[in-house]
Amino acid sequence: MSRNGNILSVKDLRTYFETEDGTVKAVDGITFDLERGETLGIVGESGSGKSVTNLSIIRLIPEPPGKIVSGEILFDGEDIRSIPIEDLRRIRGKRIAMIFQDPMTSLNPFMRISKQLMEITELHLGYTKEQAYEHAIKMLDIVGIPDARSRVDSYPHEFSGGMRQRVMIAMALSCEPELLIADEPTTALDVTIQAQILELIKKLKQETGTSVILITHDLGVVAGMTDRIIVMYAGKIFEQARTRELFSAPGNPYTKGLLRSVPDPTSEQGALYQIPGLPPDVAHLPPGCPFSPRCERAEEICRQEFPPFVQINAEHHSLCHFAEEVYAKSLAEREARERQKLTIQQ
């Protein structure tokens, strides 16, 4: 694999769960690439399949009831699905690292922070105890824990939520992973702490060149952090584009609705746009487009036929019967906005 190629390449991934309610197609045929050094945002509401995608990539799907039924997950050219579990353990935590939402449940409450950090480098890098201990202190220092040397032997409960998330990041970055998957890394945190953590991930990314997948429901977070975005709904990729393009000219009615339903603190607005209805019940999806019951553009065809994944331009795809039309409208709206801005300036 070339240095500048894709670190990750997911092809037609399907992860299903067997439940009493029938088969839940949590992730149903998604395909995407992640370039080296790139930050990819995966956005979606609950039940969209964003977290299952993440767990599938590192094969942490509880089986049963879950199962990756098909697809290819190429990490640096190697298919994660066919790697023996022993070899996979050497990749997890070393070359692919994860940060989860809840830092309290992801740390062992009975183990000192030092021990938890040392385990990783002892296991993956063959460090001696002394080396690992020094490295643990260095990592805590890097993630901004003040007075790291005297706090390294603390237990998790002695740290605040923000500090625990820093410890998680320190653990994740201990072996300088090539891929960092952050699943809602700031959702449990206060906004000033969220700002600290996001700045930290940005800074560390610049220094190490790690590729990042950032999974979140918060459009504000992905706006400032990512190069490209995937929008998921009901286990499918609904839209995929460069971040700026996605925000300024969405080509899918769901993305458009989602963007309009977030209050923008920088502008005055009247009633907030609301997407009608409820997020889908993935066990009982309607025929046709899963978003059609809530979509304002939906027509008869949407309720009957599954929509095509339309390529709008080189890097922009949308799952919609009317992708081109929605995109054209977004472009027109963007132009109107820009004209308005110009006239205000003049």
Place this chain on the structure above:
Amino acid sequence: MSQEPTTIQHSQGMPPPIERGKGSELLAIRDLKVHFDLGGGGLLDKLISGNSVRRVVKAVDGVTIDIYPGETLGLVGESGCGKSTLGRAVLRLTEPTGGQVLFRGEDLANLSQKEMREHRKHLQMIFQDPYASLNPRMTVGQIIGEPVETFGIAAGRERDRRVQELMETVGLNKRFIKRYPHEFSGGQRQRIGIARALAVNPDFIVADEPISALDVSIQAQIMNLMEKLQRENNLTYLFISHDLRAIRHVSDRVAVMYLGKLVEVADAKVIYDEPLMPYTKALISAVPVPDPEIEATRQRIVLEGDVPSPINPPQGCRFHTRCPYAIQACKEVVPPLAEIKPNHFAACIRISPEQPDIDEVAPGDAPGLRDAQRVIAT
């Protein structure tokens, strides 16, 4: 005991700091305090740990503010700042340990439990967790119907009619009247909670993080519903949230809380566009904006460290431990919530009506301190 710092606070009898001069407030909160005594500080503690300070959580520590009919007052702050406790104390779901809550001039804190129950008809609450705040063994009809009956508004068939009407008002299909809470999604459950609050025709509703547990697309639905109900029923809201974007959207005025105290109060637009107090500045700059163009050029004020523990919080200005503008005096003086600009209040001794912009104030100067001292002197 440690030395109490110089405290400049509005004693009772003085005009409250936040008033629009109309005298028409629906609810007046005066120097409200909720302290939780954790004990400690006894002889035994002193012998064992050498610590002789009594541990007190000052969750709400002297909050004074008016709420006007028909407005939405947004209360924003980070976890542990006391915003939920304040909301609960206003309705006496948590007993205040000091101060007053005047509802139409009557002090709720002095009412007996029985009299208070009568007042609950006017004062209702919407809770954060639509899962924990509904009785799983009651049907929707029973949940919404209970207050209708308890307060003698309607009974029997008339009650059922009222319940159906309420369900329609909040956008629930009235066919679901016999269903149980677990059969509904989070957003629908929040609608049930709203219908229950509306059942008694209240004037004032405390909404404690009503949208935090919901999906983005559902948050917009609930915010719009609450705004619609407000217009139709002339409701007054105290809207508590940590979500600054939601607060900005729904509120007329916003109060920012930090470790038990209000630190800034102003109109929603003003507080976002021209925050005065350093904490508010940092808080607002930390909110991610859903616009990559803005995010790319934005200067963020990243605060150091975490919110200190509310157990024996920092002396002086409680924000001084994290404040990039803090000077020695900030560690000693509790800043009063002062009117820096018309209808714009901030608690910071480093600014004053003459010098409202903290970035323009000379290093080490504390113009607000001089004003505060003048107040004391007179």
